[in-house]
Amino acid sequence: MPDTSVMIRDTAKKLLDEKRVDLIIGFERGTLPLCSSPCFTRRSEEAERLIWNASCENNLAKYLRRREEKVGIVAKGCDIRSIIGLIKEQQIDREQVFIIGVPCNGMIDRRKIEAKLDGKEILEAEEEDETVILKGRDFTEAIKKEEFLHNSCKTCNHRNPVIYDVLIGDKVEENQGFDEYKEVKEFEAQSADRRWQSFTNEVSKCIRCYACRNACPLCYCQECFVDSSQPQWIGKTTNLSDTSIFHIVRAFHTAGRCVDCGACERACPMGIDIRKLTKKIEKDVKELFHYEAGVSLEDIPPLATFNPDDPQEFIK
Protein backbone atom coordinates (compact mmCIF):
# COMPACT_ATOMS: atom_id res chain seq x y z
CA MET A 1 0.00 0.00 0.00
CA PRO A 2 1.43 3.39 -0.89
CA ASP A 3 2.27 5.84 1.84
CA THR A 4 -0.64 7.94 3.18
CA SER A 5 1.35 11.16 2.80
CA VAL A 6 1.98 10.39 -0.87
CA MET A 7 -1.69 9.64 -1.47
CA ILE A 8 -2.70 12.90 0.20
CA ARG A 9 -0.21 14.85 -1.94
CA ASP A 10 -1.42 13.22 -5.14
CA THR A 11 -5.06 13.90 -4.28
CA ALA A 12 -4.28 17.50 -3.34
CA LYS A 13 -2.34 18.10 -6.56
CA LYS A 14 -5.11 16.63 -8.65
CA LEU A 15 -7.77 18.73 -6.94
CA LEU A 16 -5.76 21.92 -7.33
CA ASP A 17 -4.81 21.18 -10.95
CA GLU A 18 -8.38 20.40 -11.91
CA LYS A 19 -9.43 23.61 -10.11
CA ARG A 20 -11.97 21.70 -8.05
CA VAL A 21 -10.67 23.49 -4.96
CA ASP A 22 -8.81 26.77 -4.49
CA LEU A 23 -7.13 25.88 -1.24
CA ILE A 24 -5.99 22.71 0.49
CA ILE A 25 -5.72 22.64 4.26
CA GLY A 26 -3.59 19.82 5.58
CA PHE A 27 -0.49 19.22 7.65
CA GLU A 28 3.17 19.87 7.05
CA ARG A 29 6.30 19.07 8.95
CA GLY A 30 6.60 21.21 12.05
CA THR A 31 9.74 22.82 13.33
CA LEU A 32 10.13 20.29 16.14
CA PRO A 33 10.11 16.51 16.02
CA LEU A 34 6.69 14.95 16.72
CA CYS A 35 5.05 18.25 15.93
CA SER A 36 3.17 18.75 12.68
CA SER A 37 1.65 22.07 11.85
CA PRO A 38 -1.32 23.10 9.71
CA CYS A 39 -0.45 23.79 6.11
CA PHE A 40 -2.31 25.92 3.57
CA THR A 41 -1.54 25.36 -0.09
CA ARG A 42 -3.00 27.08 -3.13
CA ARG A 43 -0.64 25.81 -5.84
CA SER A 44 -0.08 22.20 -6.76
CA GLU A 45 3.71 22.46 -6.53
CA GLU A 46 3.31 23.48 -2.90
CA ALA A 47 1.34 20.33 -2.21
CA GLU A 48 4.67 18.51 -1.80
CA ARG A 49 4.76 19.90 1.72
CA LEU A 50 1.75 17.91 2.80
CA ILE A 51 2.37 15.01 5.16
CA TRP A 52 0.49 12.56 7.33
CA ASN A 53 1.80 11.01 10.53
CA ALA A 54 0.84 10.37 14.15
CA SER A 55 1.41 13.96 15.20
CA CYS A 56 -1.22 15.53 12.92
CA GLU A 57 -3.23 16.30 15.99
CA ASN A 58 -4.76 19.73 15.32
CA ASN A 59 -8.42 19.91 14.49
CA LEU A 60 -8.35 21.58 11.08
CA ALA A 61 -12.10 22.23 11.07
CA LYS A 62 -11.18 25.40 12.96
CA TYR A 63 -9.88 26.94 9.73
CA LEU A 64 -12.98 26.37 7.60
CA ARG A 65 -15.26 29.19 8.63
CA ARG A 66 -15.57 32.49 6.80
CA ARG A 67 -13.88 31.42 3.59
CA GLU A 68 -14.95 32.62 0.19
CA GLU A 69 -13.16 29.98 -1.85
CA LYS A 70 -13.71 26.27 -2.19
CA VAL A 71 -11.58 24.41 0.32
CA GLY A 72 -10.18 20.90 0.34
CA ILE A 73 -9.45 19.68 3.83
CA VAL A 74 -7.40 16.75 5.03
CA ALA A 75 -9.50 15.49 7.90
CA LYS A 76 -9.48 12.61 10.35
CA GLY A 77 -12.51 11.20 12.19
CA CYS A 78 -12.86 13.93 14.82
CA ASP A 79 -12.19 16.76 12.35
CA ILE A 80 -14.99 15.46 10.16
CA ARG A 81 -17.38 15.25 13.09
CA SER A 82 -16.58 18.88 13.85
CA ILE A 83 -17.16 19.75 10.19
CA ILE A 84 -20.59 18.09 10.42
CA GLY A 85 -21.33 20.23 13.47
CA LEU A 86 -20.31 23.38 11.62
CA ILE A 87 -22.41 22.46 8.58
CA LYS A 88 -25.43 21.87 10.81
CA GLU A 89 -24.93 25.17 12.54
CA GLN A 90 -24.72 26.80 9.11
CA GLN A 91 -21.21 28.03 9.60
CA ILE A 92 -19.95 26.35 6.46
CA ASP A 93 -21.57 25.10 3.31
CA ARG A 94 -21.22 21.41 2.49
CA GLU A 95 -20.78 22.29 -1.19
CA GLN A 96 -17.87 24.52 -0.36
CA VAL A 97 -15.79 21.88 1.39
CA PHE A 98 -14.10 18.94 -0.24
CA ILE A 99 -13.33 16.45 2.48
CA ILE A 100 -10.23 14.30 2.05
CA GLY A 101 -11.01 11.74 4.74
CA VAL A 102 -8.14 9.96 6.42
CA PRO A 103 -8.79 7.00 8.74
CA CYS A 104 -6.82 7.58 11.92
CA ASN A 105 -5.23 5.26 14.43
CA GLY A 106 -4.95 7.92 17.07
CA MET A 107 -2.46 10.72 17.50
CA ILE A 108 0.43 10.58 19.90
CA ASP A 109 0.76 12.91 22.84
CA ARG A 110 4.14 14.61 22.88
CA ARG A 111 3.71 15.58 26.52
CA LYS A 112 3.35 11.95 27.56
CA ILE A 113 6.50 11.04 25.67
CA GLU A 114 8.40 13.96 27.18
CA ALA A 115 7.29 12.89 30.63
CA LYS A 116 8.63 9.40 29.99
CA LEU A 117 11.95 10.72 28.71
CA ASP A 118 12.34 12.69 31.90
CA GLY A 119 13.88 15.84 30.50
CA LYS A 120 15.91 14.32 27.67
CA GLU A 121 15.48 16.28 24.46
CA ILE A 122 14.13 14.58 21.36
CA LEU A 123 16.08 15.69 18.31
CA GLU A 124 14.59 13.34 15.78
CA ALA A 125 11.62 11.03 15.56
CA GLU A 126 10.87 8.41 12.95
CA GLU A 127 7.66 6.51 12.61
CA GLU A 128 7.54 2.89 11.60
CA ASP A 129 4.09 1.35 11.58
CA GLU A 130 3.13 1.04 15.20
CA THR A 131 6.34 2.31 16.76
CA VAL A 132 8.16 5.60 16.91
CA ILE A 133 11.94 5.72 17.14
CA LEU A 134 13.12 8.67 19.18
CA LYS A 135 16.65 9.92 18.84
CA GLY A 136 18.39 12.35 21.12
CA ARG A 137 21.95 13.39 21.83
CA ASP A 138 22.95 10.18 23.55
CA PHE A 139 19.98 7.90 23.33
CA THR A 140 17.78 6.04 20.89
CA GLU A 141 14.52 4.67 22.08
CA ALA A 142 11.68 2.86 20.37
CA ILE A 143 8.24 3.42 21.81
CA LYS A 144 4.86 1.98 20.99
CA LYS A 145 2.41 4.54 19.61
CA GLU A 146 -0.47 2.84 21.31
CA GLU A 147 0.87 3.62 24.77
CA PHE A 148 1.26 7.33 24.14
CA LEU A 149 -2.03 8.25 22.49
CA HIS A 150 -3.93 11.37 23.46
CA ASN A 151 -6.63 10.70 26.06
CA SER A 152 -9.29 11.72 23.57
CA CYS A 153 -7.88 9.24 21.02
CA LYS A 154 -7.98 6.42 23.55
CA THR A 155 -11.73 6.80 23.98
CA CYS A 156 -12.44 7.59 20.32
CA ASN A 157 -15.00 5.45 18.58
CA HIS A 158 -15.09 7.25 15.25
CA ARG A 159 -11.63 6.67 13.85
CA ASN A 160 -13.01 6.42 10.34
CA PRO A 161 -14.48 9.43 8.56
CA VAL A 162 -18.24 9.68 8.93
CA ILE A 163 -18.62 11.60 5.65
CA TYR A 164 -16.02 12.27 2.97
CA ASP A 165 -15.59 13.08 -0.69
CA VAL A 166 -12.52 10.94 -1.08
CA LEU A 167 -11.07 8.40 1.32
CA ILE A 168 -7.30 7.99 1.65
CA GLY A 169 -6.25 4.40 2.23
CA ASP A 170 -8.32 1.71 3.89
CA LYS A 171 -10.64 2.09 6.81
CA VAL A 172 -9.16 1.12 10.16
CA GLU A 173 -10.65 -1.00 12.88
CA GLU A 174 -12.70 0.97 15.41
CA ASN A 175 -11.79 0.94 19.07
CA GLN A 176 -13.87 -1.62 20.85
CA GLY A 177 -14.52 -3.18 24.20
CA PHE A 178 -13.88 -0.20 26.42
CA ASP A 179 -16.00 2.12 28.50
CA GLU A 180 -15.82 5.58 26.99
CA TYR A 181 -17.07 7.19 30.20
CA LYS A 182 -14.94 5.27 32.69
CA GLU A 183 -13.24 8.40 34.03
CA VAL A 184 -16.51 10.30 34.28
CA LYS A 185 -18.11 7.45 36.20
CA GLU A 186 -15.17 7.21 38.56
CA PHE A 187 -15.44 10.93 39.21
CA GLU A 188 -19.19 10.70 39.75
CA ALA A 189 -18.65 7.99 42.36
CA GLN A 190 -16.61 10.31 44.60
CA SER A 191 -18.15 12.41 47.36
CA ALA A 192 -19.40 15.91 46.53
CA ASP A 193 -16.60 17.51 48.55
CA ARG A 194 -13.94 15.48 46.80
CA ARG A 195 -15.43 16.38 43.41
CA TRP A 196 -15.46 20.08 44.20
CA GLN A 197 -11.92 19.81 45.53
CA SER A 198 -10.60 18.14 42.40
CA PHE A 199 -12.50 20.52 40.14
CA THR A 200 -11.08 23.60 41.88
CA ASN A 201 -7.63 22.03 41.94
CA GLU A 202 -7.81 21.66 38.18
CA VAL A 203 -9.20 25.11 37.38
CA SER A 204 -6.88 26.85 39.82
CA LYS A 205 -4.12 26.09 37.31
CA CYS A 206 -5.92 28.14 34.66
CA ILE A 207 -4.14 31.30 33.51
CA ARG A 208 -7.11 32.46 31.42
CA CYS A 209 -5.20 32.40 28.15
CA TYR A 210 -8.31 31.10 26.37
CA ALA A 211 -6.22 28.70 24.30
CA CYS A 212 -8.92 26.07 24.87
CA ARG A 213 -11.55 28.35 23.41
CA ASN A 214 -9.35 29.42 20.53
CA ALA A 215 -8.50 25.83 19.59
CA CYS A 216 -12.07 24.60 19.78
CA PRO A 217 -13.66 24.32 16.33
CA LEU A 218 -17.06 25.03 17.85
CA CYS A 219 -16.11 28.16 19.82
CA TYR A 220 -16.83 30.65 17.08
CA CYS A 221 -19.04 33.25 18.79
CA GLN A 222 -18.37 36.76 17.49
CA GLU A 223 -18.12 37.89 21.07
CA CYS A 224 -17.37 35.27 23.68
CA PHE A 225 -19.02 35.73 27.07
CA VAL A 226 -15.61 36.15 28.67
CA ASP A 227 -14.75 39.05 26.37
CA SER A 228 -18.06 40.81 26.74
CA SER A 229 -17.91 43.97 28.82
CA GLN A 230 -21.57 44.94 28.57
CA PRO A 231 -22.59 42.97 30.55
CA GLN A 232 -19.33 41.86 32.04
CA TRP A 233 -20.39 38.37 33.00
CA ILE A 234 -17.27 37.37 34.86
CA GLY A 235 -14.04 38.99 36.03
CA LYS A 236 -11.00 38.67 33.84
CA THR A 237 -8.45 37.69 36.44
CA THR A 238 -7.46 34.24 37.64
CA ASN A 239 -9.77 34.55 40.63
CA LEU A 240 -10.89 31.02 41.40
CA SER A 241 -14.59 31.83 41.30
CA ASP A 242 -14.30 33.52 37.91
CA THR A 243 -12.13 30.76 36.51
CA SER A 244 -14.53 28.09 37.72
CA ILE A 245 -17.45 29.84 36.05
CA PHE A 246 -15.44 30.27 32.86
CA HIS A 247 -14.81 26.52 32.69
CA ILE A 248 -18.35 25.54 33.66
CA VAL A 249 -19.93 27.81 31.08
CA ARG A 250 -17.48 27.01 28.31
CA ALA A 251 -18.20 23.34 28.84
CA PHE A 252 -21.92 24.05 28.96
CA HIS A 253 -21.73 25.84 25.62
CA THR A 254 -20.41 22.67 24.03
CA ALA A 255 -23.45 20.66 25.15
CA GLY A 256 -24.69 18.48 22.32
CA ARG A 257 -21.98 19.87 20.05
CA CYS A 258 -18.65 18.67 21.44
CA VAL A 259 -17.23 15.76 19.47
CA ASP A 260 -14.45 15.15 21.98
CA CYS A 261 -11.64 15.90 19.54
CA GLY A 262 -9.50 16.92 22.52
CA ALA A 263 -8.32 20.18 20.91
CA CYS A 264 -9.02 22.15 24.10
CA GLU A 265 -6.96 19.86 26.26
CA ARG A 266 -4.07 19.72 23.79
CA ALA A 267 -4.03 23.50 23.56
CA CYS A 268 -4.01 24.01 27.32
CA PRO A 269 -0.52 25.08 28.44
CA MET A 270 -1.33 24.23 32.05
CA GLY A 271 -2.53 20.69 31.44
CA ILE A 272 -6.05 21.20 32.80
CA ASP A 273 -8.32 18.18 32.48
CA ILE A 274 -10.96 20.01 30.45
CA ARG A 275 -12.41 16.80 29.05
CA LYS A 276 -13.61 15.86 32.54
CA LEU A 277 -16.36 18.42 32.01
CA THR A 278 -17.07 18.08 28.32
CA LYS A 279 -17.15 14.29 28.53
CA LYS A 280 -19.70 14.45 31.34
CA ILE A 281 -21.95 16.67 29.25
CA GLU A 282 -21.49 14.36 26.28
CA LYS A 283 -22.55 11.44 28.47
CA ASP A 284 -25.60 13.29 29.79
CA VAL A 285 -26.69 14.33 26.32
CA LYS A 286 -26.45 10.73 25.22
CA GLU A 287 -28.39 9.43 28.21
CA LEU A 288 -31.04 12.15 28.39
CA PHE A 289 -31.61 13.00 24.76
CA HIS A 290 -30.10 10.00 22.95
CA TYR A 291 -27.93 12.17 20.80
CA GLU A 292 -24.36 11.90 19.64
CA ALA A 293 -22.77 14.95 18.09
CA GLY A 294 -21.25 14.92 14.62
CA VAL A 295 -22.40 11.58 13.32
CA SER A 296 -25.20 12.64 11.02
CA LEU A 297 -26.10 15.65 8.93
CA GLU A 298 -29.81 15.10 9.38
CA ASP A 299 -30.60 14.87 13.10
CA ILE A 300 -31.40 18.07 14.98
CA PRO A 301 -28.96 19.27 17.68
CA PRO A 302 -30.42 18.38 21.10
CA LEU A 303 -30.58 21.90 22.47
CA ALA A 304 -32.29 23.22 19.35
CA THR A 305 -35.24 20.92 19.81
CA PHE A 306 -37.22 19.14 22.51
CA ASN A 307 -39.44 16.23 23.23
CA PRO A 308 -42.55 16.82 25.38
CA ASP A 309 -41.58 13.70 27.32
CA ASP A 310 -38.05 14.81 28.18
CA PRO A 311 -36.90 13.75 31.65
CA GLN A 312 -37.78 16.30 34.35
CA GLU A 313 -37.36 14.54 37.69
CA PHE A 314 -35.22 17.41 38.94
CA ILE A 315 -38.01 19.96 38.41
CA LYS A 316 -40.48 20.32 41.26
Added chain:
Amino acid sequence: MGLKITGVNQMQEPREKVDGWEPKIIAFLCNWCSYAGADLAGVSRLQYPPNTRIIRVPCSSRINPLLILRALQHGADGILVSGCHPGDCHYISGNYVARRKFAILNNLLDYLGIEKGRVHFAWVSAAEGKRFAELIKETTEEVRALGPAKELVKKQD
Protein backbone atom coordinates in the same frame (compact mmCIF):
# COMPACT_ATOMS: atom_id res chain seq x y z
CA MET B 1 -25.87 43.76 49.80
CA GLY B 2 -27.40 44.24 46.40
CA LEU B 3 -26.94 41.79 43.57
CA LYS B 4 -25.16 43.49 40.72
CA ILE B 5 -25.49 42.00 37.30
CA THR B 6 -23.42 44.58 35.46
CA GLY B 7 -20.72 46.99 36.44
CA VAL B 8 -17.78 46.73 38.76
CA ASN B 9 -17.23 43.37 40.37
CA GLN B 10 -18.47 43.19 43.83
CA MET B 11 -16.02 41.33 45.98
CA GLN B 12 -17.54 39.43 48.77
CA GLU B 13 -16.14 37.39 51.59
CA PRO B 14 -17.88 34.06 52.12
CA ARG B 15 -20.16 34.56 55.05
CA GLU B 16 -20.09 32.34 58.09
CA LYS B 17 -23.26 30.92 59.50
CA VAL B 18 -23.72 33.22 62.45
CA ASP B 19 -26.69 33.81 64.68
CA GLY B 20 -29.38 35.63 62.85
CA TRP B 21 -28.08 34.56 59.43
CA GLU B 22 -30.85 34.41 56.88
CA PRO B 23 -30.50 32.78 53.47
CA LYS B 24 -30.79 35.00 50.44
CA ILE B 25 -32.56 33.40 47.53
CA ILE B 26 -32.85 34.72 44.01
CA ALA B 27 -35.95 33.56 42.15
CA PHE B 28 -36.09 33.85 38.38
CA LEU B 29 -39.78 33.76 37.55
CA CYS B 30 -41.35 33.75 34.12
CA ASN B 31 -43.62 36.68 33.44
CA TRP B 32 -46.63 34.66 32.37
CA CYS B 33 -47.04 31.91 34.95
CA SER B 34 -44.72 31.87 37.94
CA TYR B 35 -44.62 35.62 38.44
CA ALA B 36 -48.41 35.71 38.24
CA GLY B 37 -48.43 32.79 40.71
CA ALA B 38 -46.33 34.88 43.09
CA ASP B 39 -48.72 37.76 42.54
CA LEU B 40 -51.67 35.54 43.38
CA ALA B 41 -49.94 34.41 46.56
CA GLY B 42 -49.60 38.08 47.41
CA VAL B 43 -53.16 39.15 46.70
CA SER B 44 -54.41 36.05 48.51
CA ARG B 45 -52.44 37.29 51.53
CA LEU B 46 -50.54 34.01 51.84
CA GLN B 47 -47.57 34.19 54.15
CA TYR B 48 -44.17 32.97 53.02
CA PRO B 49 -40.61 33.67 54.18
CA PRO B 50 -39.21 37.00 53.00
CA ASN B 51 -35.84 35.56 51.96
CA THR B 52 -36.57 35.52 48.26
CA ARG B 53 -35.80 38.29 45.80
CA ILE B 54 -37.77 37.90 42.63
CA ILE B 55 -36.37 38.70 39.19
CA ARG B 56 -39.00 38.68 36.49
CA VAL B 57 -37.95 37.25 33.14
CA PRO B 58 -40.00 37.01 29.93
CA CYS B 59 -39.79 33.21 29.80
CA SER B 60 -37.93 30.42 31.58
CA SER B 61 -35.93 29.97 28.38
CA ARG B 62 -34.57 33.48 28.91
CA ILE B 63 -32.56 32.19 31.85
CA ASN B 64 -28.96 31.98 30.86
CA PRO B 65 -26.93 29.63 33.10
CA LEU B 66 -24.63 32.61 33.63
CA LEU B 67 -27.43 34.44 35.46
CA ILE B 68 -27.62 31.57 37.93
CA LEU B 69 -23.86 31.22 38.33
CA ARG B 70 -23.33 34.93 38.70
CA ALA B 71 -25.99 35.15 41.37
CA LEU B 72 -24.23 32.39 43.32
CA GLN B 73 -20.93 34.15 42.82
CA HIS B 74 -22.17 37.45 44.21
CA GLY B 75 -24.00 36.56 47.33
CA ALA B 76 -27.05 34.40 46.63
CA ASP B 77 -27.29 31.33 48.85
CA GLY B 78 -29.95 29.69 46.75
CA ILE B 79 -31.54 29.99 43.34
CA LEU B 80 -35.06 29.21 42.25
CA VAL B 81 -35.89 28.98 38.59
CA SER B 82 -39.52 28.75 37.68
CA GLY B 83 -41.65 28.86 34.57
CA CYS B 84 -44.94 27.66 33.13
CA HIS B 85 -45.87 24.01 33.34
CA PRO B 86 -44.91 21.97 30.24
CA GLY B 87 -47.46 22.62 27.54
CA ASP B 88 -48.53 25.98 29.00
CA CYS B 89 -45.70 28.19 27.76
CA HIS B 90 -46.87 31.58 26.55
CA TYR B 91 -44.37 31.20 23.72
CA ILE B 92 -45.53 27.64 23.00
CA SER B 93 -42.23 25.81 23.51
CA GLY B 94 -39.93 28.07 25.53
CA ASN B 95 -40.08 25.98 28.67
CA TYR B 96 -39.53 22.73 26.77
CA VAL B 97 -36.31 24.09 25.30
CA ALA B 98 -35.32 25.55 28.68
CA ARG B 99 -35.94 22.19 30.34
CA ARG B 100 -33.19 20.57 28.27
CA LYS B 101 -30.71 23.30 29.20
CA PHE B 102 -31.66 23.04 32.87
CA ALA B 103 -31.25 19.26 32.85
CA ILE B 104 -27.68 19.56 31.61
CA LEU B 105 -26.83 22.46 33.92
CA ASN B 106 -28.35 20.73 36.93
CA ASN B 107 -26.37 17.55 36.27
CA LEU B 108 -23.17 19.48 35.64
CA LEU B 109 -23.40 21.48 38.88
CA ASP B 110 -24.11 18.31 40.82
CA TYR B 111 -21.20 16.57 39.09
CA LEU B 112 -18.81 19.33 40.12
CA GLY B 113 -19.85 18.99 43.74
CA ILE B 114 -22.24 21.90 44.24
CA GLU B 115 -24.88 20.88 46.79
CA LYS B 116 -28.15 19.67 45.34
CA GLY B 117 -30.26 22.16 47.34
CA ARG B 118 -28.61 25.31 46.00
CA VAL B 119 -30.29 25.53 42.63
CA HIS B 120 -33.99 24.66 42.43
CA PHE B 121 -36.23 24.27 39.44
CA ALA B 122 -40.02 24.25 39.57
CA TRP B 123 -43.07 24.76 37.39
CA VAL B 124 -45.66 27.11 38.88
CA SER B 125 -48.77 28.28 37.05
CA ALA B 126 -50.59 31.58 37.46
CA ALA B 127 -53.33 29.80 39.41
CA GLU B 128 -50.96 28.19 41.90
CA GLY B 129 -50.58 30.97 44.45
CA LYS B 130 -50.76 28.52 47.31
CA ARG B 131 -48.24 26.22 45.70
CA PHE B 132 -45.92 29.16 45.17
CA ALA B 133 -46.05 30.12 48.85
CA GLU B 134 -45.32 26.52 49.82
CA LEU B 135 -42.53 26.23 47.28
CA ILE B 136 -40.84 29.32 48.71
CA LYS B 137 -41.21 27.91 52.22
CA GLU B 138 -39.64 24.59 51.20
CA THR B 139 -36.86 26.19 49.22
CA THR B 140 -36.01 28.59 52.02
CA GLU B 141 -35.85 25.78 54.55
CA GLU B 142 -33.66 23.68 52.30
CA VAL B 143 -31.23 26.52 51.66
CA ARG B 144 -31.26 27.44 55.35
CA ALA B 145 -30.28 23.89 56.21
CA LEU B 146 -27.33 24.06 53.77
CA GLY B 147 -26.03 27.28 55.29
CA PRO B 148 -24.35 30.14 53.43
CA ALA B 149 -23.18 29.45 49.88
CA LYS B 150 -19.53 28.39 49.72
CA GLU B 151 -18.56 26.97 46.40
CA LEU B 152 -18.75 29.66 43.78
CA VAL B 153 -18.63 32.69 46.06
CA LYS B 154 -16.13 35.24 44.85
CA LYS B 155 -13.45 35.99 47.42
CA GLN B 156 -11.04 38.86 47.44
CA ASP B 157 -7.76 37.71 45.85
